[in-house]
Amino acid sequence: MILVTGGAGFIxxxxxxxxxxxxxxxxxxLDLLTYAGNLENLSSLENNPSHIFVRGDIGDAKLVPELxxxxxxxxxxxxxxxxxxxxxxxxxxxxxxxxxxxxFHLLESVRAYWSNLGEKPKSAFRFLHVSTDEVYGTLxxxxxxxxxxxxxxxxxxxxxxxxxxxxxxxxxxxxYGLPVLTTNCSNNYGPYHFPEKLIPLCxxxxxxxxxxxxxxxxxxxxxxxxxxxHCAAIRRVLDDGKLGETYNVGGxxxxxxxxxxxxxCEILDELKPRTNGDSYKAQITxxxxxxxxxxxxxxxxxxxxxxxxxxxxxxxxxxxxxxVTWYLENQSWVNNVVSGEYRQxxxxxxx
Ligand code: NAD
Ligand code: DAU
Numbered sequence: 033m034i035l036v037t038g039g040a041g042f043i044x045x046x047x048x049x050x051x052x053x054x055x056x057x058x059x060x061x062l063d064l065l066t067y068a069g070n071l072e073n074l075s076s077l078e079n080n081p082s083h084i085f086v087r088g089d090i091g092d093a094k095l096v097p098e099l100x101x102x103x104x105x106x107x108x109x110x111x112x113x114x115x116x117x118x119x120x121x122x123x124x125x126x127x128x129x130x131x132x133x134x135x136f137h138l139l140e141s142v143r144a145y146w147s148n149l150g151e152k153p154k155s156a157f158r159f160l161h162v163s164t165d166e167v168y169g170t171l172x173x174x175x176x177x178x179x180x181x182x183x184x185x186x187x188x189x190x191x192x193x194x195x196x197x198x199x200x201x202x203x204x205x206x207x208y209g210l211p212v213l214t215t216n217c218s219n220n221y222g223p224y225h226f227p228e229k230l231i232p233l234c235x236x237x238x239x240x241x242x243x244x245x246x247x248x249x250x251x252x253x254x255x256x257x258x259x260x261x262h263c264a265a266i267r268r269v270l271d272d273g274k275l276g277e278t279y280n281v282g283g284x285x286x287x288x289x290x291x292x293x294x295x296x297c298e299i300l301d302e303l304k305p306r307t308n309g310d311s312y313k314a315q316i317t318x319x320x321x322x323x324x325x326x327x328x329x330x331x332x333x334x335x336x337x338x339x340x341x342x343x344x345x346x347x348x349x350x351x352x353x354x355x356v357t358w359y360l361e362n363q364s365w366v367n368n369v370v371s372g373e374y375r376q377x378x379x380x381x382x383x
Contacts, residue, residue, distance in 0.1 A: 033058040035105040037090050037138065038112030040065060042225050043162070043259055045073035047111065048083065050263045058082040060103050062096070064089050064130075068115065072368060073224045091134035093141060100145040107158040107270060108142055110135065113197075116228055117166070117190045121323055124189035131193035132200075135161075139204050146210060160213045160270050161201040165255070165282065166191035167216060170326035177255075177330035178216075180278045187324050198278075205276040213273040215266060218282040218331045221351065222259035223358045227369060231352075234293050235359050236366060238300055238312040248321030250290030253328040257283035258351035261344040268342040279340070282331025285348040290316075295348075299356045 034051070038044040039061035048059050058081075063069045065087050077083040084103075088095045090112045112134065114120065114127045139159075146157050168178040169185030184199075186192040204210040225232040234244045265281040273279060287295075297312035306312060336342045346354070359366060367373070 033060055033103060033105050035060045035062060035099065035103065035108045037062045037108070037110045038069075039063050040069035040071055040073060040085075041111060041115070042068070042073075043220055043262060044111035045070070045224050046222065046259045047109070047263045047266060048074060049076070050260060051267070052077060052080060052082055056082065058084065060099065060105060061085045062088050062090065062099065063112065066114070068226055070224070070226070070369065072365060089130075089134065091130070091137040093137050096138060096141040097144060100141060104153075106153065106156055107160065108138075109160045109162065109266065109270065110138060111162045112138075113162075113194065114190070117188050118228070118322060120188055120190035120193070124193075127189050127193040131190075132196045135197035136200055139200055139210070143204060143208055143210055147208075155211075158211055158213060158270055158273075159201070159204075160215070160266065160273075161198065162266065163198050163214055163216045163278075164191065164194050165216050165218045165280070165329045165331050166326065167195040167198060168329075171253075171328040171330055173328065175328075175330075177282075177332035178280060179332045180216075180280055180335055187326055191326075202276075211275045213269050213275065214278040215269055216278060216280050216331075217262055217265070218255035218257050218329060220257050220259045220262050222355050223362070224365075225259075225355075227366075230289060231292065231296065231355065232359070234296055235300070235356065236370065238297065238315055239304070242315065243317035243319075244293055244297075244312070244315045245317055245319045246290055246293060247319060247325060250293070250318065251288050251327075252325060253286050253288050253330070254292075255282045255330050256285040256287055256292070256348050256351070257281065257344060258346035258354070261346055261351075264345070265336060265342045268336070268340045272340050274339075279336045280331045280333055281336060281342075282333045283344045283346070283348065283351075284331075284333065286328075286330050287348060292352075295352055296356065299353055303356060304360060 040063040186195040
């Protein structure tokens with residue numbers, strides 16, 4: 033089996049669902065269920081014995097070794113993190129605790145487990161760390177996209193904490209020989225995206241007649257990747273990635289934030305027109321910029337394409353249409369998230 037951490041979050045839950053849709057190999061899912069963890073994302077697995085959920089902290093130095101010992105996973109895929117840049121600006125401490133200290137403890141638990149494995153499982157074992165393009169800092173309009181050799185230059189407490197965790201993962205390979213792989217991915221979007229992030233926030237605000245907040249001039253550029261393409265990339269790296277190496281994962285979809293929100297509005301105008309006939313674009317509102325806001329991210333995904341044969345399947349246009357459709361068709365998930373009702377899943381699951 034594999035151990036997935038943070039598997040009740042946005043990308044982690046998509047990964048678990050995709051994994052179990054195409055493999056019989058069980059998943060042990062360790063997630064602390066912070067505000068960002070939502071077991072309702074995994075409700076379709078409720079009666080699936082191949083999904084074992086454990087609520088807990090990656091930094092728990094008692095629980096994690098017990099889980100590793102009892103379940104003997106052949107791989108650990110680490111999604112667990114505090115992930116929202118704006119939250120890291122308001123309160124960096126949780127980011128240091130989970131992303132840095134938590135990853136450190138997880139590495140220690142995994143190192144102890146891996147060191148005691150027999151020869152065959154030891155050489156087959158993998159620790160895959162899911163990281164971000166934000167560790168590379170910001171690009172000017174004409175700069176080349178980030179490659180795996182771009183120096184780290186994180187600018188927010190979030191990206192600094194992710195960079196620190198990447199360095200620890202790297203060090204555990206070089207010092208102890210732990211068989212690690214790291215992926216640095218661009219902005220994901222798709223089903224189960226928590227509505228604190230740009231795309232789901234604007235989608236839900238549009239439908240509720242609220243302002244669509246654009247930071248600064250809206251010309252910051254992100255490189256958008258459909259979440260299922262990211263999950264496929266992680267599976268490829270897990271299968272055939274070279275130990276100790278990093279792989280950039282991106283969608284070749286650089287878009288300015290304002291263009292992203294305009295596209296969203298156009299799809300909504302078509303699929304769910306406003307009753308007064310106006311475009312949703314009328315709700316766009318420019319607000320104060322994010323402090324230290326990175327201007328542009330762009331991923332050069334040549335390495336993973338060339339070495340592992342991975343390519344994104346969705347363009348931004350196809351992926352965003354699927355995403356809007358998913359949100360329109362999953363109103364009860366949306367309502368439960370917005371009302372906080374999704375927290376009831378916790379009580380239900382543990383009663
Ligand atoms: P998310 O915030 O939606 O989910 C994070 C999950 O981790 C939640 O379920 C939360 O409960 C869990 N968690 C938090 N602290 C934990 C702890 N101490 N122990 C166990 N579980 C804990 O995040 P996401 O968007 O799904 O991102 C997943 C990973 O991918 C993160 O490491 C993030 O840095 C990275 N990433 C995200 C993006 C993106 O666009 N969302 C892009 C690149 C990389
Ligand atoms: O690049 C990968 C990163 O993408 C991940 O590592 C992070 O975990 C993930 O949260 C995401 O970070 P961003 O800061 O890029 O995502 P967010 O959706 O918060 O913002 C996207 C862009 O939109 C960014 O330039 C800020 C802007 N924005 C965001 C919000 C929430 C707005 O203009 N208005 C908003 O209300």
